[in-house]
Amino acid sequence: MAKAAPIAAVSNTDEAPPKKSKKKLIIILVAVLVLALGGAGAAFFLLGHKGEEGKATEHKAKEPAGPPVFVVMDPFVVNLAEPDNSRYLQVGITYEVKDAAAAEEMKQLTPIIRSRILMVLSSKNVADLSHIEGKQKLMDELVDLARVTLKEREDKDASKGIRDVHFSSFVIQ
The missing domain is CATH 1.20.5 (Single alpha-helices involved in coiled-coils or other helix-helix interfaces)
Structure with missing residues (x-):
């Protein structure tokens, strides 16, 4: 058997590769x-x-991630704004504030805040408070009320100390 000669690669250097578009x-x-x-x-x-x-x-x-500070108000009992004055509301309110300094300032202003809360609560009727939307609106009013009361003091940043308000009890009878 005869050996085959290796095939040499033919290179054509004369032709340029095809131009890409x-x-x-x-x-x-x-x-x-x-x-x-x-x-x-x-x-x-x-x-x-x-x-x-x-x-x-x-x-x-x-906001600081520290534990919340709460200011517990004494319970409120008010007659509701009903035509026959036979309905009343008993509610426990607790304010959530950012720190102990805000809590202390709020405690100093408790008589003013309580008076304003009583006025707001006594202006409500059963229809205002019987649905969740009415209760949420009341909560917003109470937060705004406390912020305005604290802001009336000379320290303008005091109103930022009120974070939220919570109901600890809510009874309409």
């Missing part, structure tokens, strides 16, 4: 650029654009 390269680059800009726009809209909810979350994150 620049149009194809430009179309690919434009498509990548459009996708990148679309992704960046979507990320900005979803992550960078903060509505009211984002601001509220951001505001709460800046």
Whole structure:
């Protein structure tokens, strides 16, 4: 058997490789650029654009993470604004404040705050307070009332000390 001679690779250096189209390269680059800009726009809209909810979350994150401080008010019993004056409300109210200093200031102003709370509560009727929306509205009014009372003092940042209000009891009879 005879050995076969190895086949040499034939290289043709005289011919240049075929020219690639620049149009194809430009179309690919434009498509990548459009996708990148679309992704960046979507990320900005979803992550960078903060509505009211984002601001509220951001505001709460800046508050100190310490344990809450509570100011418990004595229970309130008031006649409701009903035509026959036969209905009354008994409610326990507890304010949540940011720190002990705010709690101390609130305790000093308790007579003013209690008087204003009594006026607000006695202006309500059963229809105002029988649904959750009415109770939530009352809670908002009570927080605003306490903030306004503290703000009337010379310290303008005092109103930021009231975080929330909670009902410890709520009886309409």
